[in-house]
Amino acid sequence: xxxxxxxxxxxxxxxxxxxxxxxxDAAVLEIGSETLILTHDVLAEGVHVLQGQDPADIAWKLVAxxxxxxxxxxxxxxxxLLGHTLGDGDERFLEGLxxxxxxxxxPLLGGxxxxxxxxxxxxxxxxxxxxxxxxxSRTGAKQGDALFVTGPLGAALAGFEALRDGTGADSAAYRxxxxxxxxxxxxAPLVTAMMDISDGLLLxxxxxAEASGIGLDIDTAAVPLAxxxxxxxxxxRWGDDYQLLFAADPRATLPVPAFRIGTAIAASEHPLLxxxxxxxxxxxxxxxxx
Amino acid sequence: xxxxxxxxxxxxxxxxxxxxxxxxDAAVLEIGSETLILTHDVLAEGVHVLQGQDPADIAWKLVAxxxxxxxxxxxxxxxxLLGHTLGDGDERFLEGLxxxxxxxxxPLLGGxxxxxxxxxxxxxxxxxxxxxxxxxSRTGAKQGDALFVTGPLGAALAGFEALRDGTGADSAAYRxxxxxxxxxxxxAPLVTAMMDISDGLLLxxxxxAEASGIGLDIDTAAVPLAxxxxxxxxxxRWGDDYQLLFAADPRATLPVPAFRIGTAIAASEHPLLxxxxxxxxxxxxxxxxx
Numbered sequence: 001x002x003x004x005x006x007x008x009x010x011x012x013x014x015x016x017x018x019x020x021x022x023x024x025d026a027a028v029l030e031i032g033s034e035t036l037i038l039t040h041d042v043l044a045e046g047v048h049v050l051q052g053q054d055p056a057d058i059a060w061k062l063v064a065x066x067x068x069x070x071x072x073x074x075x076x077x078x079x080x081l082l083g084h085t086l087g088d089g090d091e092r093f094l095e096g097l098x099x100x101x102x103x104x105x106x107p108l109l110g111g112x113x114x115x116x117x118x119x120x121x122x123x124x125x126x127x128x129x130x131x132x133x134x135x136x137s138r139t140g141a142k143q144g145d146a147l148f149v150t151g152p153l154g155a156a157l158a159g160f161e162a163l164r165d166g167t168g169a170d171s172a173a174y175r176x177x178x179x180x181x182x183x184x185x186x187x188a189p190l191v192t193a194m195m196d197i198s199d200g201l202l203l204x205x206x207x208x209a210e211a212s213g214i215g216l217d218i219d220t221a222a223v224p225l226a227x228x229x230x231x232x233x234x235x236x237r238w239g240d241d242y243q244l245l246f247a248a249d250p251r252a253t254l255p256v257p258a259f260r261i262g263t264a265i266a267a268s269e270h271p272l273l274x275x276x277x278x279x280x281x282x283x284x285x286x287x288x289x290x
Numbered sequence: 291x292x293x294x295x296x297x298x299x300x301x302x303x304x305x306x307x308x309x310x311x312x313x314x315d316a317a318v319l320e321i322g323s324e325t326l327i328l329t330h331d332v333l334a335e336g337v338h339v340l341q342g343q344d345p346a347d348i349a350w351k352l353v354a355x356x357x358x359x360x361x362x363x364x365x366x367x368x369x370x371l372l373g374h375t376l377g378d379g380d381e382r383f384l385e386g387l388x389x390x391x392x393x394x395x396x397p398l399l400g401g402x403x404x405x406x407x408x409x410x411x412x413x414x415x416x417x418x419x420x421x422x423x424x425x426x427s428r429t430g431a432k433q434g435d436a437l438f439v440t441g442p443l444g445a446a447l448a449g450f451e452a453l454r455d456g457t458g459a460d461s462a463a464y465r466x467x468x469x470x471x472x473x474x475x476x477x478a479p480l481v482t483a484m485m486d487i488s489d490g491l492l493l494x495x496x497x498x499a500e501a502s503g504i505g506l507d508i509d510t511a512a513v514p515l516a517x518x519x520x521x522x523x524x525x526x527r528w529g530d531d532y533q534l535l536f537a538a539d540p541r542a543t544l545p546v547p548a549f550r551i552g553t554a555i556a557a558s559e560h561p562l563l564x565x566x567x568x569x570x571x572x573x574x575x576x577x578x579x580x
Contacts, residue, residue: 001380003403009384010372015391016398027399029368031419032324038399040371040415044406078319081330082300083373083413090291094299101305108306109317109328112413113293116334119406123373123413125330129321 025069025195028135035130036078039069045119050163055089056096057175058122063100065198066126067179068242072196073135074188075128077104077181082111083123104181132188141193141212141247147262148254150183150244153201154227154235173226177242186255187246194246199239202272202285205262208245209271216247217273218262237285315359315485318425325420326368329359335409340454345379346386347465348412353390355488356416357469358532362486363425364478365418367394367471372401373413394471422478431483431502431537437552438544440473440534443491444517444525463516467532476545477536484536489529492562492575495552498535499561506537507563508552527575 001009010016026039041062043049049058063080070077080101084093101108109127141147159174161167180196187194193212197204201223209216220236227235247264248254270278272285279285291299300306316329331352333339339348353370360367370391374383391398399417431437449464451457470486477484483502487494491513499506510526517525537554538544560568562575569575 001376003376003405006374006376006380006384006403009381010387010398010401013384013388013391013398015388015396025400027369027371029399029417031326031368032322034322034324036321036326036417038369038371038415038417040373040401040413042373042375042402042404042413044375044404047404047406078321079317079328081317081328081415083330083332083411084296085332085334085411086291086293086296090296091299094296094303097300098303098305101303106305108300108303109319110315111300111330112332113296114332114334114337114411115293116337116409116411121373121375121404121406121411121413123330123332123402123411125328125371125415127319127326127328127417 026073035133035135037070037073037075037128037130037135038125039066040123040125041065042121042123044121055093059093059096060100060176062122062124063097064177064179065242066124067104067106067181068177068196068198070126070128071179071181071184072194072244073128073130074132074184075130075135076185077106077126077128079107079109079127081109081125084111084113085120085122086113086115087120104179131185136188136191136194138193138195138208138211141208141214141264143214143264143266145192145247145264146250146260147216147218147264148246148248148258149201149223149261150180150256150258152224152226153241153243154225154231154238156240157234157238158227174240177240179242180244183256184244187244190252191246191248194244197239197241197243197245200237200285201245202236204245206272206285214267215265215271215273216262217265217276220274222259222261224259316363325423325425327360327363327365327418327420327425328415329356330413330415331355332411332413334411345383349383349386350390350466352412352414353387354467354469355532356414357394357396357471358467358486358488360416360418361469361471361474362484362534363418363420364422364474365420365425366475367396367416367418369397369399369417371399371415374401374403375410375412376403376405377410394469421475426478426481426484428483428485428498428501431498431504431554433504433554433556435482435537435554436540436550437506437508437554438536438538438548439491439513439551440470440546440548442514442516443531443533444515444521444528446530447524447528448517464530467530469532470534473546474534477534480542481536481538484534487529487531487533487535490527490575491535492526492569494535496562496575503557505555505558505561505563506552507555507566510564512549512551514549
């Protein structure tokens with residue numbers, strides 16, 4: 001079964017959680033007076049991390065991508081649980097884990113270890129507490145909102161190429177993504193919709209548009225780049241940058257630096273427009289199946 | 291790195307959670323006036339499930355073993371998140387998932403899917419709310435307590451053999467373990483220590499003794515069996531039965547059926563005694579690495 005079909009079937013289960021959460025990377029769980037945010041991401045050898053990549057980077061990325069999901073909900077991280085496949089480089093894995101937990105001051109709550117053959121997998125569950133109610137989701141963007149991104153795109157692509165090709169150029173943006181936890185908390189009270197860009201700007205923006213029932217018209221020249229101008233098209237489609245994408249009133253005073261890259265418009269048959277026109281139907285928008 | 295060394299290193303991390311939780315299968319997280327219980331278990335093809343086993347059974351077991359960890363804490367399940375490796379039999383996986391979620395009325399909150407080669411893995415995080423404070427742990431058994439088990443041991447072993455050998459005998463106890471969620475909640479207010487038996491009675495009882503700083507003397511003839519008498523030794527060591535093991539005042543009126551199988555005694559160099567004598571040093575107590 002392909003991923004889309006499997007996820008559709010999951011969502012059709014009688015006990016899938018409430019509709020509000022379905023379109024999001026993170027689950028929202030109200031308990032007592034608190035709103036908890038829960039997220040679970042898996043990294044697989046050869047899929048999300050390069051074969052032979054430093055296990056310290058794997059540990060960092062595993063935790064960081066989950067913290068990024070919490071950041072998009074404006075949540076304060078409370079802790080993580082790990083599912084770890086034992087193997088070569090476990091000392092390095094522990095070193096990277098220590099670094100990411102200390103950097104973001106997130107407790108390790110528990111987890112499980114397993115012995116298994118390659119390709120190995122690593123899972124992480126992060127739990128956080130919403131700092132603003134309702135927690136931002138993909139679903140709230142309104143016609144007339146401005147669309148913003150917190151920083152330049154393409155840094156992870158450049159880092160990936162440097163690592164893959166052994167050029168010696170800086171690959172940290174790919175190996176050690178930075179979850180924007182503080183930025184997400186600061187933005188949560190004033191955004192109408194927010195998500196992290198994990199699968200590429202265009203694909204993720206289309207998801208926000210579809211979830212919100214509006215259209216998003218992106219001014220492609222306004223998107224800040226971490227790559228040379230002649231690679232703009234790629235930077236719009238590559239994932240792994242973990243910048244925050246959000247919609248807000250265009251007159252809002254933003255508490256963190258952000259770049260206006262588009263406008264929320266009326267819904268039409270095209271949830272995503274690039275400079276006022278629909279993408280060519282053959283366009284690959286992003287990395288749907290990573 | 292072997293599992294014990296890896297876990298020891300995890301526990302030495304500066305941000306590992308508080309000491310009280312270290313000895314347990316589940317993490318305890320206080321938030322506001324609520325006490326949350328979090329657990330994460332991984333199943334791997336060829337390790338925890340037989341190659342070629344019905345994916346519906348894998349889904350059931352994946353959720354059930356996590357609910358069993360919640361049961362041991364007397365927790366009410368609030369939901370689960372899944373990490374699923376796509377592949378053959380996904381329709382059956384979804385069917386088993388639906389069955390276990392409906393049976394225990396547990397919502398699916400979210401998760402992640404990944405494409406990867408065999409051996410596949412599946413992860414599950416369960417979150418619950420403690421119904422009694424403090425939530426039972428392995429650490430509270432006191433000298434003079436009686437040791438109880440909620441039901442017979444060896445049923446999973448018999449089921450495993452039936453499935454492996456294709457005898458046609460009932461294999462449900464192995465394929466579809468029953469988490470004792472209601473029993474755990476009923477017992478939580480009166481136990482001094484509680485855990486589920488996942489790795490074998492003797493190994494798990496020794497863990498409880500070590501965590502509690504007492505000794506446990508097991509009356510081996512009193513352990514109820516789901517196997518013929520001549521397989522008693524195996525039944526004491528085989529895991530996967532997910533019965534609850536608990537210590538309580540011997541005069542306590544128990545709210546659920548349970549069998550007294552031993553007594554908590556003073557700590558000594560031998561945390562576990564069998565009929566008053568330490569196990570032979572070469573004894574294999576259970577399935578440490580499953």
